[in-house]
Amino acid sequence: MRSVGNCHPAAFFLRKRGQIMYLLYLDDSGSAKNPNEEYLVLGGVAVFERQVYWLSESLEAIAKTINPTDPDSVEFHASEIAGGRAPPWNTFKKKEDRINIIQSVLKVLAQDTVGTTAFACAVHKKSFPSDDPMERAFEEVCDRFDHYLRRKYQEDNEKARGLIIIDKTAYETTLQGLARDFRRIGTRWRVIKNLADIPLFVDSRASRIVQLADHVAYSVFRRYQAGDTRLLDVILSSFDAEGGKIHGLVHKQNYDSNCMCPACMSRRIT
Numbered sequence: 001m002r003s004v005g006n007c008h009p010a011a012f013f014l015r016k017r018g019q020i021m022y023l024l025y026l027d028d029s030g031s032a033k034n035p036n037e038e039y040l041v042l043g044g045v046a047v048f049e050r051q052v053y054w055l056s057e058s059l060e061a062i063a064k065t066i067n068p069t070d071p072d073s074v075e076f077h078a079s080e081i082a083g084g085r086a087p088p089w090n091t092f093k094k095k096e097d098r099i100n101i102i103q104s105v106l107k108v109l110a111q112d113t114v115g116t117t118a119f120a121c122a123v124h125k126k127s128f129p130s131d132d133p134m135e136r137a138f139e140e141v142c143d144r145f146d147h148y149l150r151r152k153y154q155e156d157n158e159k160a161r162g163l164i165i166i167d168k169t170a171y172e173t174t175l176q177g178l179a180r181d182f183r184r185i186g187t188r189w190r191v192i193k194n195l196a197d198i199p200l201f202v203d204s205r206a207s208r209i210v211q212l213a214d215h216v217a218y219s220v221f222r223r224y225q226a227g228d229t230r231l232l233d234v235i236l237s238s239f240d241a242e243g244g245k246i247h248g249l250v251h252k253q254n255y256d257s258n259c260m261c262p263a264c265m266s267r268r269i270t
């Protein structure tokens with residue numbers, strides 16, 4: 001399986017300087033413009049650079065169960081799997097079987113023991129009518145990732161740097177605009193210190209880990225948009241957390257100060 005992680009020049013440069021790198025793969029779920037959807041989610045996984053290969057192999061093994069002769073033709077895209085309209089997902093007639101496939105992809109993250117960590121932000125669009133929800137989610141996730149890297153340094157004395165890798169699909173224009181503006185955003189959020197470069201945009205077909213990020217974003221979207229917890233429950237313990245407080249999952253809303261979702265409940269812990 002191809003991967004953008006291990007060959008990126010920034011990773012090579014940092015390795016020469018004795019630093020290690022975490023790659024944050026992100027994808028979106030929901031639409032900023034669709035009035036029928038209340039939420040937009042940006043989410044994904046932070047992966048230690050040397051773990052990229054092994055995670056990709058685990059996902060490749062699932063692809064081989066779907067199409068043993070041509071696993072590369074299998075792209076895990078959670079909303080398409082759930083919908084079951086296009087091949088190969090239309091051969092799985094029962095919705096339950098298709099949900100099982102999404103859960104099996106998520107279990108690769110849940111069962112990872114080398115510190116692969118989930119991050120996501122669900123933005124309730126009507127709560128912030130004058131903001132671009134994607135920009136809001138992007139800044140929030142960057143901030144959480146930066147905290148994660150800083151904590152690694154403080155707790156483990158691990159000089160970790162971060163690189164953000166984003167699926168270049170529906171929000172390419174918005175996110176590339178954000179990437180161009182990244183130094184301003186980075187300054188505002190102090191993110192730039194721990195990131196090695198501006199975000200990279202990749203084709204999700206080329207990276208199994210971007211496909212995993214898609215599943216994380218979709219799981220969070222289903223939780224907030226439809227109250228469906230079947231997917232998020234699989235990976236809830238994979239979000240960045242410290243002392244019982246979940247830092248990696250953010251529910252950005254201003255309509256319910258007593259929200260009982262795991263992210264809001266965790267934030268109320270003092």
Ligand SMILES: [Zn+2]
Nearest residue numbers: 251259261264
């Ligand atoms: Zn909440």
